[in-house]
Amino acid sequence: MVAFCPFCSNLLFVEENQHGKLQFTCNICPLFFPVKKLISYRNYYKLKEIDDVLGGEEAWKNVDSTEERCEV
Numbered sequence: 888m889v890a891f892c893p894f895c896s897n898l899l900f901v902e903e904n905q906h907g908k909l910q911f912t913c914n915i916c917p918l919f920f921p922v923k924k925l926i927s928y929r930n931y932y933k934l935k936e937i938d939d940v941l942g943g944e945e946a947w948k949n950v951d952s953t954e955e956r957c958e959v
Contacts, residue, residue: 892918 899911
């Protein structure tokens with residue numbers, strides 16, 4: 888699939904031509920690329936594992952603490 892103009896590298900836009908057909912067009916160059924069939928695809932990305940922001944339980948071992956409790 889052509890997503891970028893091969894001449895100026897700008898993003899191609901989908902427009903309707905004078906015959907009612909769809910085509911990719913470049914707003915800078917006189918390039919057009921007719922859409923002849925259905926274009927459909929899916930990408931499934933692997934999700935990153937969630938890490939603890941502060942390093943988990945080990946990050947709290949040597950933290951300053953007090954016995955006082957805050958009143959709610």
